[in-house]
Amino acid sequence: xxxxxxxxxxxxxxxxxxxxxxxxxxxxxxxxxxxxxxxxxxxxxxxxxxxxxxxxxxxxxxxxxxxxxxxxxxxxxxxxxxxxxxxxxxxxxxxxxxxxxxxxxxxxxxxxxxxxxxxxxxxxxxxxxxxxxxxxxxxxxxxxxxxxxxxxxxxxxxxxxxxxxxxxxxxxxxxxxxxxxxxxxxxxxxxxxxxxxxxxxxxxxxxxxxxxxxxxxxxxxxxxxxxxxxxxxxxxxxxxxxxxxxxxxxxxxxxxxxxxxxxxxxxxxxxxxxxxxxxxxxxxxxxxxxxxxxxxxxxxx
Amino acid sequence: xxxxxxxxxxxxxxxxxxxxxxxxxxxxxxxxxxxxxxxxxxxxxxxxxxxxxxxxxxxxxxxxxxxxxxxxxxxxxxxxxxxxxxxxxxxxxxxxxxxxxxxxxxxxxxxxxxxxxxxxxxxxxxxxxxxxxxxxxxxxxxxxxxxxxxxxxxxxxxxxxxxxxxxxxxxxxxxxxxxxxxxxxxxxxxxxxxxxxxxxxxxxxxxxxxxxxxxxxxxxxxxxxxxxxxxxxxxxxxxxxxxxxxxxxxxxxxxxxxxxxxxxxx
Numbered sequence: 001x002x003x004x005x006x007x008x009x010x011x012x013x014x015x016x017x018x019x020x021x022x023x024x025x026x027x028x029x030x031x032x033x034x035x036x037x038x039x040x041x042x043x044x045x046x047x048x049x050x051x052x053x054x055x056x057x058x059x060x061x062x063x064x065x066x067x068x069x070x071x072x073x074x075x076x077x078x079x080x081x082x083x084x085x086x087x088x089x090x091x092x093x094x095x096x097x098x099x100x101x102x103x104x105x106x107x108x109x110x111x112x113x114x115x116x117x118x119x120x121x122x123x124x125x126x127x128x129x130x131x132x133x134x135x136x137x138x139x140x141x142x143x144x145x146x147x148x149x150x151x152x153x154x155x156x157x158x159x160x161x162x163x164x165x166x167x168x169x170x171x172x173x174x175x176x177x178x179x180x181x182x183x184x185x186x187x188x189x190x191x192x193x194x195x196x197x198x199x200x201x202x203x204x205x206x207x208x209x210x211x212x213x214x215x216x217x218x219x220x221x222x223x224x225x226x227x228x229x230x231x232x233x234x235x236x237x238x239x240x241x242x243x244x245x246x247x248x249x250x251x252x253x254x255x256x257x258x259x260x261x262x263x264x265x266x267x268x269x270x271x272x273x274x275x276x277x278x279x280x281x282x283x284x285x286x287x288x289x290x291x292x293x294x295x296x297x298x299x300x301x
Numbered sequence: 302x303x304x305x306x307x308x309x310x311x312x313x314x315x316x317x318x319x320x321x322x323x324x325x326x327x328x329x330x331x332x333x334x335x336x337x338x339x340x341x342x343x344x345x346x347x348x349x350x351x352x353x354x355x356x357x358x359x360x361x362x363x364x365x366x367x368x369x370x371x372x373x374x375x376x377x378x379x380x381x382x383x384x385x386x387x388x389x390x391x392x393x394x395x396x397x398x399x400x401x402x403x404x405x406x407x408x409x410x411x412x413x414x415x416x417x418x419x420x421x422x423x424x425x426x427x428x429x430x431x432x433x434x435x436x437x438x439x440x441x442x443x444x445x446x447x448x449x450x451x452x453x454x455x456x457x458x459x460x461x462x463x464x465x466x467x468x469x470x471x472x473x474x475x476x477x478x479x480x481x482x483x484x485x486x487x488x489x490x491x492x493x494x495x496x497x498x499x500x501x502x503x504x505x506x507x508x509x510x511x512x513x514x515x516x517x518x519x520x521x522x523x524x525x526x527x528x529x530x531x532x533x534x535x536x537x538x539x540x541x542x543x544x545x546x547x548x549x550x551x552x553x554x555x556x557x558x559x560x561x562x563x564x565x566x567x
Contacts, residue, residue: 064304068431070314076429
């Protein structure tokens with residue numbers, strides 16, 4: 001069974017078509033990385049899943065039932081944009097209100113548990129308005145976790161956080177997947193972070209799903225390349241460009257050769273041309289580069 | 302694999318939502334400010350008008366003299382006797398009375414619902430609750446209780462103000478009539494609040510729209526309040542106001558439900 005099954009989802013905002021027949025499948029138990037540029041339709045899709053906006057056409061099913069089904073929806077946790085908290089209430093009171101809304105038995109125990117999960121147990125008495133962005137995002141996740149939801153929808157939970165905030169958030173998300181066993185849909189622009197936790201990916205562009213795959217499929221799809229450094233980088237690059245179709249210099253000052261079979265082949269070729277390789281290794285492109293490649297491919301088409 | 306989810310009955314859903322809303326209402330400063338204002342307004346009105354009673358104000362441009370008339374007795378601040386005419390008088394005593402509380406209730410309901418949408422609480426709520434009717438019923442009941450509290454606060458303030466100003470408490474309406482009058486006014490809040498809730502869910506984060514809409518539409522019904530809830534009201538007035546409250550709650554509640562179902566909630 002799939003946690004989310006979307007077919008032909010269309011949403012118009014006036015003359016602008018935000019979603020153009022989007023399809024999406026999220027298996028139960030998956031951590032689904034939902035990727036796309038700004039305005040590609042990620043947030044709109046998530047808001048529809050959560051019942052906050054209504055589609056113009058298409059079908060949305062959650063755990064095999066229509067997304068408007070009250071019983072299913074009671075099992076969805078959400079963090080979209082900012083957490084829905086009253087700024088003058090303490091973190092604890094905000095959590096208790098949501099726990100009461102969900103008719104949770106023994107709410108104090110449950111609130112303590114979720115606050116501990118998001119590393120916020122020490123800040124329960126803080127007023128929500130005095131919390132930092134990272135803390136607010138974690139409070140939002142804690143709130144979404146109340147009642148042990150079967151589906152968790154997190155919209156850009158990492159964005160805007162500093163390095164430490166990102167690390168804590170990554171730990172929190174990893175803990176959630178381990179301990180709560182819920183299906184998670186998480187969108188983010190920070191693909192490097194997403195890559196560390198996601199089991200499935202969906203790449204959306206212009207309101208359409210252009211690729212859905214598992215982490216294993218991504219691994220296969222991510223091409224290997226040879227990265228090297230020499231003393232004469234310009235000449236090396238020019239020489240390699242004569243033999244190989246795709247040669248690039250990356251941000252860290254390495255030349256990348258994408259279609260070389262073995263590093264030895266490059267070392268030998270350069271040696272014959274009088275260039276000594278000072279450092280060489282093989283590596284794989286990550287999600288970010290795969291995503292950029294995919295976007296470029298689609299643009300060319 | 303089939304996942305089974307617990308079925309939440311209407312009663313359970315509404316109970317939990319009411320619990321949250323009542324807890325919020327009784328812990329938010331807005332409620333106490335509104336109730337305080339409702340208590341202070343009649344004291345100020347009765348004391349000030351009694352102090353100014355009989356004084357003459359002269360318009361400097363036209364030279365026209367106007368004699369300021371205060372309240373003859375405390376109960377004028379609560380209502381008029383049915384024999385005194387059903388039409389609402391536009392003088393000081395006709396305007397500055399307990400009926401103002403219907404507008405204070407509008408401000409309270411609009412701010413309460415606005416707070417839901419502004420804070421994002423509504424977003425949390427509607428994600429886990431697909432039945433918008435729960436929300437509408439809960440807000441209507443909260444508005445009703447809040448409005449009733451304000452009417453009672455005004456009543457208490459009027460008694461206090463009357464005592465301070467030394468106004469007479471005699472009336473031909475009798476205690477029974479006054480009790481029925483207050484009950485009618487309280488039940489009539491039930492007819493106004495669904496309008497405020499509707500305007501608030503239409504306005505969502507646009508407080509100005511909710512307020513203008515609520516005050517504008519309630520103004521249409523405002524003139525009917527004195528005739529529906531006279532000081533010497535009887536059981537018929539109470540039943541009429543109760544029926545009106547139920548009818549308006551069902552009608553406007555259904556429209557509010559549709560608005561929430563058809564529009565974006567963020």
